Amino acid sequence: MDPFVTQTRKRIEVLEESTHGETEHQRKKFKVCENEEEEEEDTFITAEFSHPLPWQKIEAEGLDCDYALLFSKDEADRLFKQLEEEVEYFTGEKAQVRVFGKLYSVPRKQATYGNPGLMYSFSGVRLLARPWTPTVEYIRDSVTKATGRTFNFVLVNRYKDGNDHMGEHRDDEKELDPGSPIASVSFGAARDFVFRHRDTRGQRPRRPIDPVKLVLAHGSLLLMNQPTNTYWYHSLPARKRILTPRVNLTFRNVIQDSKS
Numbered sequence: 551m552d553p554f555v556t557q558t559r560k561r562i563e564v565l566e567e568s569t570h571g572e573t574e575h576q577r578k579k580f581k582v583c584e585n586e587e588e589e590e591e592d593t594f595i596t597a598e599f600s601h602p603l604p605w606q607k608i609e610a611e612g613l614d615c616d617y618a619l620l621f622s623k624d625e626a627d628r629l630f631k632q633l634e635e636e637v638e639y640f641t642g643e644k645a646q647v648r649v650f651g652k653l654y655s656v657p658r659k660q661a662t663y664g665n666p667g668l669m670y671s672f673s674g675v676r677l678l679a680r681p682w683t684p685t686v687e688y689i690r691d692s693v694t695k696a697t698g699r700t701f702n703f704v705l706v707n708r709y710k711d712g713n714d715h716m717g718e719h720r721d722d723e724k725e726l727d728p729g730s731p732i733a734s735v736s737f738g739a740a741r742d743f744v745f746r747h748r749d750t751r752g753q754r755p756r757r758p759i760d761p762v763k764l765v766l767a768h769g770s771l772l773l774m775n776q777p778t779n780t781y782w783y784h785s786l787p788a789r790k791r792i793l794t795p796r797v798n799l800t801f802r803n804v805i806q807d808s809k810s
């Protein structure tokens with residue numbers, strides 16, 4: 551295990567939802583999400599971990615993720631502060647999404663960084679990567695050391711408080727290398743993160759499958775491996791009780807041919 555993930559941390563919060571193969575001990579940690587739109591503070595349970603901190607495998611049908619605390623609290627505090635000073639978020643049209651031809655402001659701030667010339671399109675907006683900042687590059691390299699994976703692009707999302715959120719979506723754009731995991735690093739307020747299987751969506755769900763719910767802690771890394779983004783949508787629901795900011799970085803691999 552890489553030293554980055556063997557930092558001491560007294561408590562982390564994580565809840566995983568598994569549809570099969572649970573032990574009785576694990577089952578006690580799992581709760582079913584009845585209604586994702588509601589505040590569900592009770593359904594997120596705290597687990598204790600001691601040094602050295604292991605990766606947690608989070609699995610369900612077609613879902614394969616790894617979760618760990620990548621940074622110690624002190625380092626996460628420092629990086630969060632540096633990100634708040636360094637990251638330049640989009641404004642104007644670039645801070646909007648297009649839905650059925652109409653532009654809406656996103657309920658958070660966004661920025662993109664990456665290798666020269668890389669473009670990434672989502673929700674009708676085409677964003678050019680700015681050159682890596684020292685802190686974003688340091689976090690990217692820390693993820694690489696911990697996972698053995700390299701990344702050429704990052705989407706940064708800043709949530710000023712629990713009113714800011716991200717709706718249900720899959721990171722399955724054609725520009726993304728389908729063989730690469732997506733590495734999600736979080737700083738600041740711990741926020742609920744919900745996966746929902748595609749077969750359970752819509753007016754007439756094809757079959758019942760429990761959602762998978764996590765709490766993404768300050769300094770944590772969630773690795774979303776294939777084929778997670780084929781079968782599962784994810785969201786960061788609004789949580790009104792959260793009064794402090796959070797910054798999330800999703801490191802990705804954009805296919806180089808999608809340069810403009």
Ligand SMILES: O=C(O)CCC(=O)C(=O)O
Pocket residue numbers: 705707716721734743766784785786798800
């Ligand atoms: O802020 C988060 O944890 C969610 C980010 C996300 O879903 C994305 O960047 O696609």
